[in-house]
Amino acid sequence: MNTVQRNAKGAATKLHTMPGDKGMFFVLGIDAATWTVITPNLNELRNFKRLIDIGKSKTITLKEKPISASVWCGMFSGKLLEEHKHESYVVNGEIVKREDIKVDFIWDVLEREGKKVKALNVPFVVPPYSFNVDFKPVGFGLPTNEKEWNEELERVTEETKFLMDEKPDVLIAVYTCLDRIQHFHWGEDYVVEWYKRMDDKIGELIFDSGFLECDNKLIVISDHGFCSFGDAKVQTLPEYTKEGKLKGDHHEDAFLVTVNVDYEIERPQDVFFAIKEDFY
Numbered sequence: 001m002n003t004v005q006r007n008a009k010g011a012a013t014k015l016h017t018m019p020g021d022k023g024m025f026f027v028l029g030i031d032a033a034t035w036t037v038i039t040p041n042l043n044e045l046r047n048f049k050r051l052i053d054i055g056k057s058k059t060i061t062l063k064e065k066p067i068s069a070s071v072w073c074g075m076f077s078g079k080l081l082e083e084h085k086h087e088s089y090v091v092n093g094e095i096v097k098r099e100d101i102k103v104d105f106i107w108d109v110l111e112r113e114g115k116k117v118k119a120l121n122v123p124f125v126v127p128p129y130s131f132n133v134d135f136k137p138v139g140f141g142l143p144t145n146e147k148e149w150n151e152e153l154e155r156v157t158e159e160t161k162f163l164m165d166e167k168p169d170v171l172i173a174v175y176t177c178l179d180r181i182q183h184f185h186w187g188e189d190y191v192v193e194w195y196k197r198m199d200d201k202i203g204e205l206i207f208d209s210g211f212l213e214c215d216n217k218l219i220v221i222s223d224h225g226f227c228s229f230g231d232a233k234v235q236t237l238p239e240y241t242k243e244g245k246l247k248g249d250h251h252e253d254a255f256l257v258t259v260n261v262d263y264e265i266e267r268p269q270d271v272f273f274a275i276k277e278d279f280y
């Protein structure tokens, strides 16, 4: 059993891991994280670099459309679009809810097996879905300006740290802000600034916490990559929105790094099977 004690300042201090103890399986989702920004900026993205150095990294080229709702849904249900049939946040003018999607997610499956699973801010629906966590998403899950992007980055980070200290068997947490930032600012240095902020948070969650010093498993993954608006094969939003003209859109090449995960992840659905296999 990993034990955590809070010191006087409230910071978690890891004490020890008993032999034979099973670690935590942590999936950190970063909506729209893309190699085309990460690779050329690795000198400044210190924690992405550390992750890539110690883990296995690859590009996942989606065979399905790079639609966030559908890809996140498939990632945590193990099902293809033809099976889960959930492609859009809104259908016939109605917001699609969790209950409308007729699948079991990994948290449903494992909870029935008596495992402790926490999921935070998973954007297969809007507002993003949380499981066993009381969390109110920022900006209805569609943060639109710098204030909301900062707020999401901070609040998801703080809640994730809190949940890590509770030592669930599986923890899933997702940041959505990079997707929004890239839609509005693709091609600007501003995007790289945000990857640096994300990099700092990865440092706090993965490295400062000592997470990888124990027998823990990690997947850091995006649902799709990004490209300039005109280069996208699938247009996911109208070019002109009430927040302004869009500069970027989704690309089919998604980001993946794993640490201590043997299961070969070739497509988003494999994340479900990688976690499931770990418990059977």
Ligand SMILES: [Zn+2]
Binding pocket: 031, 032, 067, 068, 179, 223, 224
């Ligand atoms: Zn997305």
